[in-house]
Amino acid sequence: MPGLRAAGRAIHGIVAVMLVLPVLAGAAHAEPEEIRITVTADGIQFDGHPFDGAAALAPGATLETRVLLSNTLEESTTVDLATEILRESENGCNEPEEEVDVSCGSGEGELGKHTRIELAGPDGSTAGPVRLDRAGDGIGTGISIGPGAGEEYLLRLDVPRTVGNVVQGDEVEFVLAATARGVASGRSEPVAAGGDGGSDLAVTGFGAAPVVALAAGLLGAGIALVARSRGGRKPHRTPPERREGL
Numbered sequence: 001m002p003g004l005r006a007a008g009r010a011i012h013g014i015v016a017v018m019l020v021l022p023v024l025a026g027a028a029h030a031e032p033e034e035i036r037i038t039v040t041a042d043g044i045q046f047d048g049h050p051f052d053g054a055a056a057l058a059p060g061a062t063l064e065t066r067v068l069l070s071n072t073l074e075e076s077t078t079v080d081l082a083t084e085i086l087r088e089s090e091n092g093c094n095e096p097e098e099e100v101d102v103s104c105g106s107g108e109g110e111l112g113k114h115t116r117i118e119l120a121g122p123d124g125s126t127a128g129p130v131r132l133d134r135a136g137d138g139i140g141t142g143i144s145i146g147p148g149a150g151e152e153y154l155l156r157l158d159v160p161r162t163v164g165n166v167v168q169g170d171e172v173e174f175v176l177a178a179t180a181r182g183v184a185s186g187r188s189e190p191v192a193a194g195g196d197g198g199s200d201l202a203v204t205g206f207g208a209a210p211v212v213a214l215a216a217g218l219l220g221a222g223i224a225l226v227a228r229s230r231g232g233r234k235p236h237r238t239p240p241e242r243r244e245g246l
Contacts, residue, residue, distance in 0.1 A: 032064035032154065035188065037178050039071045039079060039145065044178045044186030051157055054193040057115065058168075060161035067119075069143065070150030077180045079143045081119060083135040086190060087173040088112050109170035111194045114163045120154040129156070132174065132193075157193070171195035 035048035050065040057063060071077050090109040111132075118128030119140040127140040145151060155176075159167065176188040 032066045034066040034068065035176075036068045036070070037079070037081075037186070038069075039073060039077050039180050039183060041073065041183065043184030044079075044180060046176070046178070046186050046188045049189050049191075050155065050176055051191050051193065054157070054191050055195050057111075057157065057159060057193045059159045059163040062156060062158040064157075065155045067153040067155055068150060069145060069153055071145040071147060073183075074147050076144060076146050077182075079140075079145060079178055079180045080138055081140045081143070082138045082177050082179075083117065083132060083174050084177050084187070085112060085133055085136070085172065085174050087171075088133075089171045089195075090169070109167070109172065109194075111159070111167045111170035112172040112174075114167050115157060115159050115172065115193065118156050120156065122151050122153065129158075132157070132172065167194065169195065 033048065033050060033052050035046060035050050038045045038047070051063045054063055069079060071079075088109045088111070113131055113133050115132040116129035117132050117135050117139055118126050118130070120126045121140075127138075128135075130137075130139065139155075140153070143151075143153075171192060171194040173190050173192045175190050177185060178187075179185040
């Protein structure tokens with residue numbers, strides 16, 4: 001029947017979009033934040049906040065920060081970048097996490113060990129990725145910068161899609177730290193990553209509310225399509241020659 005065929009097409013369309021949406025969400029990245037790390041005679045200065053929006057970090061999500069590294073000294077210098085973990089928290093325990101995390105609610109959380117950080121250089125080379133909780137030994141080491149020169153790098157922070165619900169609601173707070181020979185070291189503003197697991201889909205890292213809203217809209221469109229199809233059909237009439245008694 002035409003109405004059933006129309007309903008089937010509408011349902012297939014809804015399913016297809018919902019299957020493709022997480023892939024598109026994981027592939028789409030916002031414009032990277034930008035921070036400046038400047039080596040001066042008075043020490044290393046950080047300007048800007050890295051990884052804005054880190055509270056929404058979840059499996060499948062990637063955050064990026066553009067790093068403008070410059071040297072104001074009259075001689076070349078070498079810069080080392082690392083992270084310092086300030087705090088890790090289980091941040092409570094919800095039902096999806098409780099099913100897969102035996103330490104749920106009692107430990108410091110697993111987000112630090114499941115989060116990766118890497119540094120991409122201007123020549124396309126990369127340092128890492130390394131686990132965030134082990135990046136205190138360095139992300140990018142031995143970065144050489146000439147006198148009065150500057151280079152642009154890219155920091156990436158991500159949680160693999162395969163991690164799943166074990167990090168739901170977990171939070172890790174850290175800073176970026178930079179050192180250079182002969183000058184005082186510098187640190188970024190604290191970055192609080194995670195902690196927003198209740199409103200994200202663990203597998204995709206994409207907000208649940210937009211997905212639900214879109215699904216509801218598509219379902220409504222499908223129902224309207226079926227109703228319109230049925231309303232436009234003409235009633236079936238039996239031809240006169242087929243009527244009984246004629």
